[in-house]
Amino acid sequence: MASLRVVPQPVDEHVFAPPFAGLKSAQAIARFPFPFTQPVQGPYRYSVNIEPHETDGIPGSPTEHFFDVDEFYFAELQERRRALKATPQHSQVLPEVTDAAQELTHLSLARLAHSYPNYFIYSPQGHGFVWQNHLTGQAPTLFDPNAPLTESKPDPLPFLTSQLPGDWALLQQQDNQLWLKGGVVTGPASWSLSEKLGMNYLQWHSPVPDQHQVFQRSLKYLLRLPPGQPVRRKNWGLCVHPRLEMSMENRREWQHELQNTSENDLPQLVNLRVELQVLERLPKSQAIAFYIRTYFLSLAELKQNPEWASRLVQVLEELSSDIAEYKNIAGVRMLIIKYLSGARHY
Template sequence: MSVTFKALESYQGDFSFHNSPEAIARFPFPFPEDSYMYSVNIEPATPRDPGSVFEHWFDIDEHYRSEVVERARVLEMDPRRCLVMPHMQQAAWDTLEMLMTHLAADYPEWFRLTRNGDRWIWENHALDICQHFTFGDSDTLPYEPLEYITRQIQGDVALLDQRDNDLFMDAGMVTCPADWSLAFDAGMSFKQWHAPVPMAHQLGVFDRALKYLLNIQVDSPVRRLNWTMTINPRLDSSPETFHEWGHERGLVTPENVARLVHLRVELQFMARLPRSNALFFGIRTYLISLEELVTNPVWACRLHRVLRDLPEAIADYKGLTLYRQTVVDWLSQFDPDANNR
């Protein structure tokens, strides 16, 4: 797929972000059924469907430049959004190599990687970057390796150290989280950082997921979709900035619901890093407003049914309680069976 970048958009302030018709068509709608419940919905991350978000390991789309600018803005305000514990340095270099290799192979019009032993040249034509550096030597880069390369991608990254038959969040770049904090979760085990999730523990979802993730092999990555909802197209909905966005949940009315409420979908990508044996956990976020989403009648009808029947505990955990009924009522016009219940 040939990528064309849009003019710079904002994810705060005037919220100028919007999706082109092409971006709407490739949006990863997360509901295969008319109802939703937590499950281990993990599949092999085999490249498929040319032009879709599943075509490559790492998706670059029309919002690339805007998201990179947004990441830089958040990092300027809060440098703690990038964290690497000392024992995760090798995993950071692993990540840099994996991202550079795949971006150069999958988007050759924008990225190029030239290697001569440990002397590398990285070219990012989308951002006018040409960097000569020595692989393994942080002093030859303007930032530490994880920060350097993740400043040039869309989506967040957590690096999970595998030890004691568990996974620990010991490094990451997280500037666009859905109500969680790297600074808070750093050093936690897999079940510890998932502790707030309701119902899934009783269903044994995380036991099965952890067992699966511990056995991921090099060059056999997996992926899954996760979802929530966000008011305004705001990427950084972290606890650190709750004072900026928390009140927006109370602003939704029948008149503005289509414009304000956005479905927020995470394409989560998990890959084994070869040198460090750490697990790369990528969280690529996609946003779509309700008014954009309902241009697909099938999605509009299904989202109505999912939200209408969503268990209260899940709705509350996802922060939907204040405006859920307003969304359901508005979406009912797109469900031909809405009046038969």
């Protein structure tokens, strides 16, 4: 992996500042996790598309390691701090999953240190471990994954997400269901942790139109998910700017941006927004950890790859009207197709 570029980006706390503007390299464009890579088999249909999350992915790709630490590392951590300060309810963990939060934090810090030994160290000391982050230069932190949580030792999930790009949610299995019991989610796409907290898997996904059977099948699959066999999927949408925080609490800031974008501004401002989602059963607590890392690619950048542009045009042409409305792209769909269609290959 190429060296990380440290680019200071002061954030105006009262005005949203896209965290990735001007930072993207040619390497980041080439390694973008384009979501429509499966062979075309008839018209596009919404699906879960779960596959194994291999830990020895293609070198240089976002799935080379379990976690992807790339050139957006500093910008994402800065954006999380801004989002949590503005909306503290983006971080909540119910008491019944505090043990799972500790287990997840320990497992994730160990994985980061194993995958990126030049950046992170997680070494045994006494009853716990010492965490060192050479990227941020912060003081070493002692973490004991077995110590009880107290007021002076709060839930560790906010600490983990201060070290790692991406969001976390914790799902507890009970009564043949998965229940959302906590997480740190500062980059949601048209939902909010505070809105979904305490819901089961099917309730959580109920806004997706006409997909109840799809989520019934995926729920059955996840209920049988064994420890040590993480899976992943890609979820996609469109947005204006590389906007991570698209929560329901702050929807007035973003809900009309896409529809109000002019045809001239479309190539630079509109982005394909892809979430690389990883689900894994934790071996000790048996909770399912849900990790979400989000990537952006402007339409102008996407058009540099004719195959990607052609495939996205096909998807947009075949997208059902209800899914287009759900993804908030119905009003601009034809403009995007018009812009990208010049790159199509038949």
